[in-house]
Amino acid sequence: MLLNGKVAIITGAASARGIGRATATTFAEHGAKVVIIDLDAAAARDAAASLGEGHLGLAANVALPAEVQQAVEQVLARYGRIDVLVNNAGITQPLKTLAITPADYDKVLDVSLRGTLLMSQAVIPTLRAQGSGSIVCLSSVSAQRGGGIFGGPHYSAAKAGVLGLAKAMARELGPDNVRVNSIAPGLIHTDITGGLMQDERRHAIIEGIPLGRLGAAQDVANAALFLASELSSYLTGTTLDVNGGMLIH
Ligand code: NAD
Numbered sequence: 001m002l003l004n005g006k007v008a009i010i011t012g013a014a015s016a017r018g019i020g021r022a023t024a025t026t027f028a029e030h031g032a033k034v035v036i037i038d039l040d041a042a043a044a045r046d047a048a049a050s051l052g053e054g055h056l057g058l059a060a061n062v063a064l065p066a067e068v069q070q071a072v073e074q075v076l077a078r079y080g081r082i083d084v085l086v087n088n089a090g091i092t093q094p095l096k097t098l099a100i101t102p103a104d105y106d107k108v109l110d111v112s113l114r115g116t117l118l119m120s121q122a123v124i125p126t127l128r129a130q131g132s133g134s135i136v137c138l139s140s141v142s143a144q145r146g147g148g149i150f151g152g153p154h155y156s157a158a159k160a161g162v163l164g165l166a167k168a169m170a171r172e173l174g175p176d177n178v179r180v181n182s183i184a185p186g187l188i189h190t191d192i193t194g195g196l197m198q199d200e201r202r203h204a205i206i207e208g209i210p211l212g213r214l215g216a217a218q219d220v221a222n223a224a225l226f227l228a229s230e231l232s233s234y235l236t237g238t239t240l241d242v243n244g245g246m247l248i249h
Contacts, residue, residue: 003229004030008034013034033054084135087115090112111158112159128178137183166181181236184242188214
């Protein structure tokens with residue numbers, strides 16, 4: 001029980017086979033009260049109910065300040081505290097540089113980068129006042145190796161932006177005992193990747209992974225648990241690679 005009595009918000013955790021849902025399940029198993037924030041209210045509520053009693057599912061688009069603020073107010077009204085935020089919501093598009101329209105750029109950067117900033121801004125006053133907290137941000141190996149799997153360059157940019165944002169927030173919030181760390185997953189088998197990959201492509205990718213398999217959502221959830229809990233009490237501003245050795249640097 002690494003998160004007993006903690007209140008943890010996880011964005012983008014309604015997707016049944018996603019990293020966010022696996023993280024939500026793992027946090028609940030470790031004693032946390034979990035708040036799932038996702039686009040659709042019913043999906044968020046059902047996802048929270050699937051974790052057992054006492055959890056909460058709320059609708060919010062993480063890119064919209066008013067929706068984010070309202071969701072966080074509801075969390076505080078229900079639980080009176082927030083200990084952990086996992087900035088997991090993200091979308092990708094398999095586009096080449098010249099195909100990216102301004103609307104594509106906005107869409108992808110708004111969820112990962114603006115969403116991470118807005119959600120963090122909404123919880124920081126509470127974490128500061130409590131004198132403790134952990135923010136975990138989902139980046140991607142795509143940010144480190146320059147994409148090339150199926151996210152476009154705008155996705156790599158969004159996820160590289162997340163790393164910079166997380167590091168700068170870590171530096172700023174350290175004196176308040178609020179830790180901020182990132183996870184850079186490699187290729188994880190979820191709905192984001194599922195439909196997009198032919199078997200041949202998958203085998204070629206696996207050949208380049210020393211551990212010889214794609215990642216599972218649980219592999220990332222375990223890393224998120226470590227960063228959310230006191231096991232990582234002296235880590236801030238770090239990036240945890242969860243990529244099976246796909247990128248070793
Ligand atoms: P997923 O598609 O299974 O889940 C993403 C969730 O985010 C969905 O539930 C979706 O409804 C939600 N979402 C999308 N836009 C939102 C918004 N504006 N506001 C609130 N919620 C929103 O994806 P996943 O594979 O579980 O990915 C989770 C995170 O991990 C993402 O940030 C992704 O970029 C990152 N990541 C995934 C992989 C991978 O291989 N799957 C690799 C590296 C990084």
